[in-house]
Amino acid sequence: MTFSRRTTLQWLATATALSLAHRGAAATIAEPKAFGAPPPFKVVDWPAGVAPMAPAAGYGRDPDLTAPKVPWPLTLTKAQRATVDMLGDMILPADAASPGAGTLGVGAFIDEWISAPYAQQQADRATILAGLAWIDAQARVLHGGDFATGTPAQRAALLDALTVEAPGADMVRPVAFMDRLRNLFVLGFYSLPEGKADMGYIGDQPTEGPYPGPSSDARAHLSALLTTLKLPAGKV
């Protein structure tokens, strides 16, 4: 289920109010842009079905776990990959905390994903390839060239149209495409060291001796939260 923009923006506001001081510059939240407007253009048709992928082998039930490999061939053409990289740098752009997802190479993960011979990935392949065709077709109608040749403002206007809260009937599939692509970029980006660092993730570090438990900062935050919620601390 996807939450409404209003709900999630409320979460952002609550989070800011509570505590992000320890996170420095990355903690500030910009005023949200006015997303959600219906597209001020005539929407082109969703492309006809994507041809199924040639049969390919998965990694099998007993791969060598100490030497992971991707055995299947990739899908994206050079031009498609460039568009995906560009979209990656728009969806998760460079800022003070981390590079853009396209620049970081997450586009290669998108290609790996949609090329995998498993049911979920094959369903995503149809969505993503159709979506890439759609976004170019829409760009050509709007400004006479593929998505990648548009101005930053033209490309941003398209992404805005692809992130409306309640898409009209003709935008349902394009918006579903962007939802899927965005979620794949989130997975691909935040599972990399740069993405983990951006989230402030601490872990994957062997620590001898008993587990130390929450830091004093974390305990203080919990304490304040319990007070706000009028809850006594548990006995565990």
Add this chain to the structure above:
Amino acid sequence: MTATATNGADAAVDVIIVGSGAAGGMAAYTLTRAGVRCLILEAGRDYDPQAEVNMFAPESDAPLRGTGTSDKPFGYFDATVDGGWQVEGEPYTMTEGSDFRWWRPRMLGGRTNHWGRHVPRFGAYDFKPFSRDGLGVDWPIGYDDVAPFYDRVERMIGVNGGPIGLENHPDSPAGCLMPPPKPRVPELLIAAAAESLGIPVRAAHTAVLTRDMPDKVAPRSACFNATPCTRGCTIGAMFQTTTSLLPMAKATGKLRVVTDAMVSRVVMGARGRAAGVEYVDRKTGQRHTVTARAVVLAAGTGETTRLLLNSGEAGRGLANSSGELGRNLTDSTGASFRAFIPGLAGRPRYNEDGIGGQHIYIPFWLYEQQKRGELDFARGYHFEIGGRFGIPSDAVLPRVWGKDLKQAVRNASGATINLTLRGEMIPNKDTFCEIDPTVKDRFGIPVLRFAFRWSRHEVNQVAHGRRAAHSVFRRLNGTILDPDLPPEKIMTAGGEIIHELGTARMGADPRSSVVDGYGRTWDVDNVVLMDGATFASGPHKNPTLTILALALRASERLATRLSSGALA
């Protein structure tokens, strides 16, 4: 295909053990230490965690960032190899309208290489459920019979935890448990909310070492608070037979292990006793027969049952004079609940890995209300507690792009909490397994066909659990993320929790049970069952600790019988 007898005088064995997981590992360990010569036949391949487990690689090293696929359902690096929900050339079938999942690792150590590690003891009520509510059957043994074996198993495998002090949740005597880890922030938050609503929270009992466990053969180290347990544990902190009971049994010189050995049937000999078993070499397809004084079946509930049904009298099976073989199948109920907690958004970071799974949990707390008839379901459930830093799920990220999305991820990381329900299923007449009359696996062995149905007890139990979980979330001003569906639609499929039990249940009466209180089949006195098939009921408390305790108890009994000459 040719049949060959493989055990000559140099390879004489007293006991054949089918399977090398919790039950088979415990049988091998206990019997070899008593001087009994054992042969383990394991259907899966040989497996060495030291050589094969990739503990430290980030998920980004794996294809698809480690995401589960039909090849590796629990993720690329998951310890389960060469099996899973499907095994190539070894199908199973289902009756029309049934949905049943059958998890079959094909590897030395079986399911202990990947398991939940939550090891609560069954309580007094759990062994006598019929006496309490008139449903199902009582076990022929009670808590007091099993308690000394729980004590020993906890010390043997290494369990951390704390006191519980609640009705039907027995505490371990001093010296059995290692100290539990400190709870994490989301766990402490859930504890505060739950306790304010009268729902208890306690340290979980978990089969992960929090102190070193020295041993000459298989020394195991305390958990170093990192890496996912389900990948397997090369330092031996998580209990799995491949780093503990199996190497210890091998070191006695009394154990031989043959892997890729798919046992097809029990072979009968003179005087109504089993002579041994026939197995198929999964690599060559060749059939072999091995003989011994006794046969221990520890292949896992489904495979043990299949093996007996495929033995003995055609159409009826072996050790089935009661007609109960294959009946009384249960799995645990499962459902997951989650909420976004605004108060946790953007919370201070710290290392939340801990010992892998939950540190604290919610034990069933409504026995009194149930006794008074205030609940619309019988038996209990518990909640396992979750919520950690990590990549936020799609469900809590807004439909935005650009710097707002990056900020949303930072805020949402660590702000979702989970309560995962595991509950008891009561055996019903529509849930069973049997031999499929037409389908065979690639070795020509007839396969199992499952029939599965939840009853109103389980459906009402899950509905109750959802109300309880949501009351905790609401107390925390949480935004509930669960779809609004009828309870039937949010329950896991049969078998999905991988707690299948009961298809060769123990009892006091041979007319209504397959084995006695020590796992010995009523019909064939040198065939002993030691896995979950023998459970007379399937309490919500995860079964592995009880499988280990009953296997220890049954193995000591078998060793005594062997040394007394009873099975000469």
